[in-house]
Amino acid sequence: MDYKKAGVDIEAGYRSVELMKQHIAKTMRPEVLTGIGGFSGAFSMERFKNMEKPVLVSGTDGVGTKLKLAFLEDRHDTVGIDCVAMCVNDIACAGGEPLFFLDYIACGKNYPEKIASIVKGVTDGCLQAGCTLIGGETAEMPGFYPVDEYDLAGFAVGIVDEKDMITGENLQEGDVLVGIASSGVHSNGFSLVRSVFEMTRENLDTFYEELGGTLGDILLTPTKIYVKTLRCIREAGIRVKACSHITGGGFYENIPRMLRDGFTAVVEKDSYPVPPVFGLLQAKGDISEKVMYNTFNMGIGLVIAVDALKAQETVRAAEAAGEKAYIIGRIESGERGVRLI
Secondary structure, three states: OOOOOOOOOHHHHHHHHHHHHHHHHOOOOOOEOOOOOOOOOOEOOHHHOOOOOEEEEEEEEEOHHHHHHHHHHOOOOOHHHHHHHHHHHHHHHOOOEEEEEEEEEEEOOOOHHHHHHHHHHHHHHHHHHOOEEEEEEEEEOEOOEOOOOEEEEEEEEEEEEHHHOOOOOOOOOOOEEEEEEOOOOOOOOHHHHHHHOOOOHHHHOOEEOOOOEEHHHHHOOOOOOOHHHHHHHHHOOOOOOEEEEOOOOHHHHHHHHHOOOOEEEEEOHHHOOOOHHHHHHHHHHOOOHHHHHOOOOOOEEEEEEEOHHHHHHHHHHHHHOOOOEEEEEEEEEOOOEEEEO
16 A cells, blocks of 8 residues: 555656646746745845835635536636635735735545646736735645535735725725626625526537526636726825725625724625626526625725725726726715615
């Protein structure tokens, strides 16, 4: 008996590392002090010593049950983008610049090419966010996961000068809400998605005219990464007063998180186009509007609050960064929460 006969293939692990190195190397920032394959990753903070009060910000998350679709479609090169997005978008909401990312892949059996494909997605996400994939772990766990399945999670660290943090403390009545479009369902609500749609390869490969693609293509579209968009807005001289990443819990749970006591966010539902995938979900699942807005992003992946005089300029800055943006509401005095009209 040896480790391989017990289900853990060490040689496959070595092969996975070799295959992923070419992708990881593309993400290297000059601050990285260590190579690939060490016990830890080292990142120099020398470049940030001129900040008045440097603050580290962090985020951790996974892809969730969206992975079930990747298994069915045997497509593994985009879920890594989702994993990065779920972490770095939270950092960007605080005003932070993501510096480095670490991933964790747990699988039933290590197929080196599959692991390398997953990591390629992670590096694609890191490149979009401007951060380094500085380390990670691939754990082969036979008997814990089925041989063709895996879980994927990550952790990111960023930095921001304390004076530039986005906290919501300067919100006032009359501030305007700008919504940045999502790319679709992103990485939340997939337990409900999988209950609405029959999860078979045949159904996922079905072309839906109203979606303009197959169901699998639409649902596996990666989560948008908003780091560079927020940077463009900041570089345009616009002060973002508050920011919310619309993840699990949709509008009702996430938008209040960016508010301080005494303020309500009023969102106009008809102020932007809702992607057709949400209409299809609602109709097929007989889902109430309240549940839809309390589960999904409904086409808006990021909500920011800015001074009313800066609203149109904010939209233009977001569009210059390649995103679609809309004025979707306003801040009013009242009980902390969100009201959809």
